[in-house]
Amino acid sequence: MGKPHIVILGAGYGGIMTAVKLEKMLSGQEATLTLVNKYDYHYQTTWLHENAAGTLHHDRSRIPIKDIMNMQKTEFVLDTVVSIKPEEKKVKLENGELLYDILVIGLGFEATTFGTPGIEEHAFTIRNINSARLIKEHVEYNFAMYHHEDEKNPGRLNIVVGGGGLTGIQFLGELVNRIPELCEEYDIHKTMVRIINIERSPTVLSDFDKQLVEYAMNSLESRGVEFITDATLKECASDHVIYEKDGKRVEIPTYTTIWAAGVHANSIVEKSGFEHHQGSIKVSHDMRAPDYDDVFAIGDCAMIINRDTGEAYSPTAQIAIQASDTVANNIRALIQEESEELETFEPKLLGTVVSLGHTDAIGDILNNRKIFGWKAALMKKVIDNRYLLKLGGFNLLIRKSKFNIFN
Ligand SMILES: Cc1cc2nc3c(=O)[nH]c(=O)nc-3n(C[C@H](O)[C@H](O)[C@H](O)COP(=O)(O)OP(=O)(O)OC[C@H]3O[C@@H](n4cnc5c(N)ncnc54)[C@H](O)[C@@H]3O)c2cc1C
The missing domain is CATH 3.50.50.100 (FAD/NAD(P)-binding domain)
Structure with a gap:
């Protein structure tokens, strides 16, 4: 050659x-x-749920390619x-x-939409910086619309997440941290907001240990998530979704459906x-x-x-x-x-750690060792920071790292 x-x-x-x-x-x-x-930047796909929920600014998740690569040695084509x-x-x-x-x-x-009608047209997906930023803006817009409209529309405050895998659960964890701030900003009482997860399997995170799943569900439920398991999202429209459970079809009014059910x-x-x-x-x-x-x-x-x-x-x-x-x-x-x-x-x-918000997580690491709560959340941040170190050394670590461990 x-x-x-x-x-x-x-x-x-x-x-x-x-x-x-x-x-x-x-x-x-x-x-x-x-x-x-x-794009002219590399983004951290595994942080996008934070950008989508609005708990981390999207600029924290992206790094210009010119700051990582040596442009004298590599030709970058945008x-x-x-x-x-x-x-x-x-x-x-x-x-x-x-x-x-x-x-x-x-x-x-x-x-992957599995051909579910309306998902392609009306649901949001967490795919890249642009789609994450759009979700954040869309949720805020609907909160702002709630008091702007004369006729109060509960669909503005209902957020449906389709799929209870890694992406869906991690997004829910961030969202429940963000909602109290949004409620304060838009004069909305917390009890008016519904965050609903629809999962086809009998449980979310079906590949995980039962004890860890129970912990994750309890943690999210205590912060306001409603889980509807053994249910299939059948249809998505701009202002509602329909799911089927036990042979019955149920409609939920919503302007915000996040599809996280498969890739x-x-x-x-x-x-x-x-x-x-x-x-x-x-x-x-x-x-x-x-x-x-x-x-x-x-x-x-x-x-x-x-x-x-x-x-x-x-x-x-x-x-x-x-x-x-x-x-x-x-x-x-x-x-x-x-x-x-x-x-x-x-x-x-080396195992998987699933974030449930900034200070909570579950993990199954190194030969089935289970970790919960702040220890797991700390481990998640260590994993994120380790990648930055590998990618761009100490310089990048200092600029982009997640040192905000306890807030
Ligand atoms: C919200 C979320 C959380 C996740 N959490 C975890 C986790 O905790 N742990 C874990 O291990 N995995 C996690 N994953 C999965 C993980 O992010 C993916 O497996 C991983 O990103 C795959 O890496 P990749 O290099 O294949 O693609 P990506 O990292 O997605 O990168 C693909 C690149 O290709 C570029 N690109 C795409 N199409 C084109 C095109 N047509 N032309 C030019 N460029 C293009 C994109 O801009 C992007 O830069 C998560 C995924 C999501 C969405």
């Missing part, structure tokens, strides 16, 4: 961490590195990927195209003709796409199979960050022609 062109699509956890590592591993004589992203043509080693962008020798696909996720890989993967499973590329042990030795997939675009159970790992930021080591090492090995055999990626699951 001459001087190869490495193109990384997406500056999320998987993409930017791979880029940062390659920038350090390879000299400019060995390869040309291009990073493509829709553009939107439209499609990939792997046979031609080409990426089509909204404003041009790129040819690659080695490609990394890290374009993240999109919401799939960016649809560009499927549209570009890669062999996929439910939209993600089922990567081989070395993180490459089947049939394409020059294409790696990472993060929510990659499906990684647990070789012990045969099941796919749920895609998480934790796995995306870990996989960036293997992807970067393997790209270096290909370029430096070090070995035919590339490194195998095996996630080392």
